[in-house]
Amino acid sequence: MGGPLLKKKGAKAQKPPSKKKLKNDLLGKKKSKRDDILEAYAVKSQSDHEVHEDQSESGGEDGRSDFESDASSSGDDLADDFLQGGGDEEGISAWDVDFDETSDSDESDIEKQARVLDERRSKEEEDAEAEMQLNIMNESDEFRLPTEKELAQEEQGPPDLPNTQRRIREIVLVLSNFKSLKQEGATRKNYVEQLKKDLASYYGYNEFLIGVLVEMFPPVELVELIEAYEKPRPICLRTNTLMTRRRDLADVLINRGVNLDPLSKWSKVGLVVYDSQVPIGATPDYMAGHYMVKKQSFLLGDIYMAINEYSYKIILQLQSASSFLPVMALAPQEKERVVDMAAAPGGKTTYIAALMKNSGMIFANEMKAQRLKSLTANLHRMGVTNTIVCNYDGKELPKVLGPNSVDRVLLDAPCSGTGVISKDESVKTSKSNDDIQNIAFLQKQLMLAAIDMVDANSKSGGYIVYSTCSIMVPENEVVIDYALKKREVKLVPCGLDFGRPGFIRFREHLFHPSLEKTRRFYPHVHNMDGFFVAKLKKMSNNIPNSATSAPSEAVEEPSWGGEDDGKKMEEEKPHLDAPEKGSTNDKSVQNGQIKRKERNSVSGEKRKREKRKFLSKEKISRNREEKRGYEGKENCKEGLKNELPS
Numbered sequence: 028m029g030g031p032l033l034k035k036k037g038a039k040a041q042k043p044p045s046k047k048k049l050k051n052d053l054l055g056k057k058k059s060k061r062d063d064i065l066e067a068y069a070v071k072s073q074s075d076h077e078v079h080e081d082q083s084e085s086g087g088e089d090g091r092s093d094f095e096s097d098a099s100s101s102g103d104d105l106a107d108d109f110l111q112g113g114g115d116e117e118g119i120s121a122w123d124v125d126f127d128e129t130s131d132s133d134e135s136d137i138e139k140q141a142r143v144l145d146e147r148r149s150k151e152e153e154d155a156e157a158e159m160q161l162n163i164m165n166e167s168d169e170f171r172l173p174t175e176k177e178l179a180q181e182e183q184g185p186p187d188l189p190n191t192q193r194r195i196r197e198i199v200l201v202l203s204n205f206k207s208l209k210q211e212g213a214t215r216k217n218y219v220e221q222l223k224k225d226l227a228s229y230y231g232y233n234e235f236l237i238g239v240l241v242e243m244f245p246p247v248e249l250v251e252l253i254e255a256y257e258k259p260r261p262i263c264l265r266t267n268t269l270m271t272r273r274r275d276l277a278d279v280l281i282n283r284g285v286n287l288d289p290l291s292k293w294s295k296v297g298l299v300v301y302d303s304q305v306p307i308g309a310t311p312d313y314m315a316g317h318y319m320v321k322k323q324s325f326l327l328g329d330i331y332m333a334i335n336e337y338s339y340k341i342i343l344q345l346q347s348a349s350s351f352l353p354v355m356a357l358a359p360q361e362k363e364r365v366v367d368m369a370a371a372p373g374g375k376t377t378y379i380a381a382l383m384k385n386s387g388m389i390f391a392n393e394m395k396a397q398r399l400k401s402l403t404a405n406l407h408r409m410g411v412t413n414t415i416v417c418n419y420d421g422k423e424l425p426k427v428l429g430p431n432s433v434d435r436v437l438l439d440a441p442c443s444g445t446g447v448i449s450k451d452e453s454v455k456t457s458k459s460n461d462d463i464q465n466i467a468f469l470q471k472q473l474m475l476a477a478i479d480m481v482d483a484n485s486k487s488g489g490y491i492v493y494s495t496c497s498i499m500v501p502e503n504e505v506v507i508d509y510a511l512k513k514r515e516v517k518l519v520p521c522g523l524d525f526g527r528p529g530f531i532r533f534r535e536h537l538f539h540p541s542l543e544k545t546r547r548f549y550p551h552v553h554n555m556d557g558f559f560v561a562k563l564k565k566m567s568n569n570i571p572n573s574a575t576s577a578p579s580e581a582v583e584e585p586s587w588g589g590e591d592d593g594k595k596m597e598e599e600k601p602h603l604d605a606p607e608k609g610s611t612n613d614k615s616v617q618n619g620q621i622k623r624k625e626r627n628s629v630s631g632e633k634r635k636r637e638k639r640k641f642l643s644k645e646k647i648s649r650n651r652e653e654k655r656g657y658e659g660k661e662n663c664k665e666g667l668k669n670e671l672p673s
């Protein structure tokens with residue numbers, strides 16, 4: 028008896044998970060009664076099958092029903108029966124006990140047999156019920172993609188969200204196990220297309236953004252990410268170590284009724300707040316500059332409005348756990364010269380100042396004049412004394428501060444905000460392929476300017492940190508890959524022992540293998556905003572091919588690979604005031620390309636004149652005036668929205 032039992036258990040352990048179990052595991056779905064029935068049935072039939080196999084191996088009789096063997100009613104027959112019919116482990120032990128007990132009990136043989144028969148009968152009834160339920164399930168639960176006619180009908184009626192949600196789950200399940208679960212004749216593309224439509228309509232995204240996300244993540248993870256964007260991230264504080272210690276701050280806040288904990292082992296200054304009996308952005312300790320706070324945007328908005336009426340000096344700023352990371356990667360040293368190229372409202376500048384213990388010098392630059400108020404207010408509140416606030420387009424900074432003149436630069440670039448959808452839902456629908464391309468274009472220009480300011484011979488530094496709160500590849504890996512090609516820089520580890528490595532390939536694009544040193548952070552993985560960080564070391568102050576690579580040179584378009592890729596690659600960006608580039612890459616006959624061809628044919632003399640004109644002071648100040656005019660239209664919410672020059 029022992030042999031077959033063990034064998035049976037072993038065989039069961041190797042059994043692949045049932046389709047239903049796989050589905051529950053994948054989607055984290057709660058088990059319904061129907062699921063239990065289905066699973067019980069699947070387990071039983073599998074065991075039956077295995078027992079039959081065991082039996083045939085050991086010369087047992089095939090096709091003999093449990094009931095028949097019961098009817099023969101000897102103790103051995105019952106034992107055989109139990110081996111044949113006992114599908115699940117519970118069943119086996121119950122029968123086993125009965126058999127052993129009955130052999131020693133005072134009950135008569137007839138009573139024993141009657142009891143066994145009763146139990147057997149009720150088990151059969153249960154099995155029959157399970158089988159019937161299975162038939163019902165098979166009839167109604169088999170997922171099929173909707174036909175065109177069904178989709179057209181759906182469009183006529185009001186949105187059926189439960190149905191869309193169910194279909195998302197089903198498609199994700201099929202895509203995760205395509206070979207075995209796909210519907211006959213359907214291609215992966217059919218499923219992906221339907222998934223895109225359903226995700227867009229269920230979660231309220233535009234087609235473009237969903238399309239990109241579908242390409243970036245496997246289906247199960249994609250749904251996790253999108254779900255994470257639906258939930259607020261934890262509120263975090265950063266202790267201002269210029270004024271207090273984390274432990275002291277925690278004590279004070281706990282006494283005020285704030286429920287908090289240290290953020291995590293990677294930060295010595297962060298605190299995470301679970302709940303609070305006082306408004307965390309208006310405590311005396313906040314006013315005194317003891318910490319920076321991160322709020323969800325709706326709360327922030329409310330407090331901002333209320334406080335703004337009272338005084339500008341206490342405007343809150345977003346301080347997300349992820350926003351600590353670029354400064355940690357920058358690792359500014361005392362007495363250095365450091366530039367924060369896009370600084371308002373100062374969340375990172377104040378952290379840099381704290382790490383430098385208010386020594387050395389920080390240039391905190393912000394292009395938008397009205398955002399300087401929050402920047403200076405935060406610097407004052409937090410007791411920062413080593414910082415000069417400037418108001419330039421970051422692209423101009425190398426001319427203002429001088430090339431190769433500083434030890435480190437932080438470029439926390441203006442971006443599409445696709446990593447912070449939980450704070451700003453409008454990103455779901457407001458971003459287009461053009462927006463991403465435009466902002467990536469600006470990011471590349473700012474990146475070259477950042478590199479050009481850094482002195483490769485700095486004794487303590489020579490580093491550039493680039494960060495965005497976007498998860499789009501063209502705003503991140505493509506920008507860094509571009510910098511690696513255009514300047515003598517190399518990627519170095521960010522010094523952060525978590526985060527996912529950046530992409531080294533995406534779609535048809537291959538990036539430099541060192542891109543794996545960059546770090547990506549995601550809400551569904553790291554419980555913080557979506558974020559990207561890269562750290563570069565400047566190896567030489569030479570500018571390769573400097574004839575065509577002036578600091579403010581025209582930048583190639585990011586290779587996004589969208590439908591109109593080719594066109595965008597070749598189009599001009601007049602609004603970004605990009606001077607010509609000595610490129611002869613002219614395969615396309617698009618409008619922009621024709622312009623470029625024309626421009627490429629201008630004489631060398633004219634080109635020089637144009638370049639001189641671009642570099643003139645007059646032009647710089649005119650540009651600045653234009654940019655200031657644009658600022659009136661600016662609608663950037665705390666620096667996290669796309670901010671494109673008009």
Ligand SMILES: C[S@@+](CC[C@H](N)C(=O)[O-])C[C@H]1O[C@@H](n2cnc3c(N)ncnc32)[C@H](O)[C@@H]1O
Pocket residue numbers: 344350368369370371372373374375376392393394395398419420421422439440441442663665666667670
């Ligand atoms: C992501 S936010 C910076 C957030 C800031 N580093 C912090 O941690 O508080 C980007 C900032 O860049 C500014 N900006 C946009 N275009 C710029 C440019 N060309 N030069 C400099 N700053 C720019 C925006 O106004 C915005 O304040």
